[in-house]
Amino acid sequence: MIAYTLSAGLLFGLYFSLAALGLNLVFGVMRLINLAHGDFLMLGAFLAYGLYTVAGLNPLYAIPAEVVVFMFAGVILYYAVVPRLLASHNPEMLSFILLFGLSQIIEALAVIAFGNDERAIPSTIYGSRPVSLFGQTFPVAWVVSAAVSALALLAVYLYLHHSRLGYATRAVMASRDEAAGTGINVHRVSAIALGVGLALAATAGAFSAFMLGSIGPDMGIHITTVSFAVIVIGSLGNPLGTVLGGLVYGLGLMFMETYHPSWADLLPFVLLIVILLIRPSGLLGQRVRLA
């Protein structure tokens, strides 16, 4: 039982790391919380679902389409609103509210386009034989999702630490003003970061039908909250800390579902509050309120 819980926790942990990574990347670069993050993940889920129902496409092969479409959407979204918001007198709160409005728009459009029904992609498209891992057996779809998540995390690591653009991205994360001073095109770097953030969310969306059971237009806000919990547990503004947060959350979730299933829904919210209150270092760095 323990061995199963641990290995399932690992698979889900990797998946939740991917689901939350884009949110953290965007936060790290722009210091804004993308409240529409979960809604972009939902759109990614529906894109994969659409490609599956129309063309019978395996969600694995939907990833390139997801990345292109959502990179593009992120860059457009950035130039449309962010520079304008950053110039206002309360960018943090205004961007938060604006992205909340955007999340409402996306959810409404998704309901209008797809209806309110929950959808699912049969996980048997990867064959019905379960895979054996660490002496336990799991659905293939879980293992594929976790493997893609691990690869995506690795790709983001290589991008941040072994590419010119990634180097510039990390400079902007450290200090927007100083990065601008050294001649880095901060807007370009940020726009691409938002694009990468949305592309990561959409990629996670492609597998959400397997990992979350079903997909629906109203799943966004829950995903955003869970993702926020994951990045707070890890380290806010540090994309690779997300992996730690994802694993803690994935393992916690599996243990709760195994031993206290009726309280499992509480987990992300309780973790979020407890971490925000007891380990606020790094969270309050921008604008400290005096207690």
Place this chain on the structure above:
Amino acid sequence: MCPSALLSVERLSKRFGAFAALDGLSLELAPGEILGLVGPNGSGKTTAINVISGVYTADSGTIRLEGRPVGNLPIHRRTRLGINRTFQVPKPFKALTVAENLEVAAVHSNAGREDIARHLDLLDLSPLADRQALTLNSAQQKRLDLARAMITRPRLLLVDELGAGLNPAELTRMAQMLQEIARSGVALLVVEHLLGFLRVLTSRVVVMDAGREIFEGSLEAAAKDSRVIDVFFGH
């Protein structure tokens, strides 16, 4: 401890991680006295003001106002006991009008309408009374910051880089205002980069480096002191 001291600070220390911003700073200030606090960037001047005013709590050391320890009190308690300050970058209540800014601060000193009008007048803010604070220029915001501090009737005023960004006429006017405040019995601790501005205000300075005092005396003597010269031009 000198019996006439209004403020006495002893062996104040404050670390941020591995960095010792204050490392055993001691100083004393009498009513009506103006003390200049100078030193290179990062020497701990602003941290000293932040710790004395209550924005940060010191790791060790004592802060006394007329012998009473105030080092563990929250900001509003220190304010009500007579400690106030201005900020290097002024922090007015931006969405409120200039007059409302002062009204907020007037509540706890029981200052009335006349007091607000008098302070507006004193700091040349009367014509701006009904403007939102965010529409003020930097020099005006600095005067508003000072007015907000003064209306609480402080006995100790901590002034952080008030001269920076002011033009010569504004500097002269600001120096006059600070001198008037000191003449009324308020003790002033003035952190200042502009030594010319400081020279007009006071002859007594404390020079800081790496969180501690390295010199105390007149500005003229400081300029000839080898340690001071070393700190400002040595590295």
Place this chain on the structure above:
Amino acid sequence: MPRGVWFSVGVVLLFVVLPFVYGNHDLLFSMMMYLVLAQGINVLFGFTGYLPFGYVGFFGAGAYGMSLAILLLHFPPFAALIAGAAAAVLVALVLAPLLRLSGAYFAIASLAASEVLYYVISNPHLTSITQGPYGINLAAVYDSSASYAVMVAVLALALGMVVYLRNSRTGLALQAIREEPVSAGFAGVNVVRERTRAWLMSAALAGLAGGAYAWHVSVFYPKPVFDLNISVFAIVFTLFGGVATLSGPVVGTLLLYGLYNWIGISQPQYFQLVFGVVIVALVLFLPNGLVSLLRRVGANVP
């Protein structure tokens, strides 16, 4: 006479008179409920700058506090209503440490807190106390006109609270905290005490509204009284009209909730779309709400 008193009296009288000429009392009741919640958001967000996404948690706590006081303690309805408000205030006291968080962190943490409350109350393990997922039945004390009258009184209280904040130095001190908490301290304001007071007042309003709602509908499930959309509606109504004013949340609620009842009930997704567009447009073009437009042309609005 303080500014805004006549406006408030007018709004309250409107809801006293309307039931005699307009038949849809449930709509009038929900309209009042959102007017109260919008003013509660206004007390907290408008005056202190804390955006409580989980505001609905207080509403649900009020609804459950009231109901459980009747079902378990056999309180009469009016006493139970006070118990509902007390439950909300108690929750607010427990959650007061969240006020240490700034901006968006506070907003999300408060959302998480309301979800925790929902999952605890609706948990099947607690059915013997809270009825768990099976909901509350207060049919024994159902009284449509008494609960309507109570909501009118709560509305009067909410408007009175904002009139007070608009005209008092307490209200000014809260706005100072919103703008610059550190400077507020140097103005002698006890930042922690004042913001906690605003938090508790705001929670009490939502608790009273939740209690009155529970009494009015008398049969309900946990989901609708902890529905995030209740927070969202109240926040957007307030933003739309204009925060830190008396009339803004009233105007915002009357217009947008009116619109919701016109197109929203049958086609919620189209209303949600309009809603989202309104939010985005507000942030980009009119961050101080509709009332600021009236002010700009020189109108003297409370």
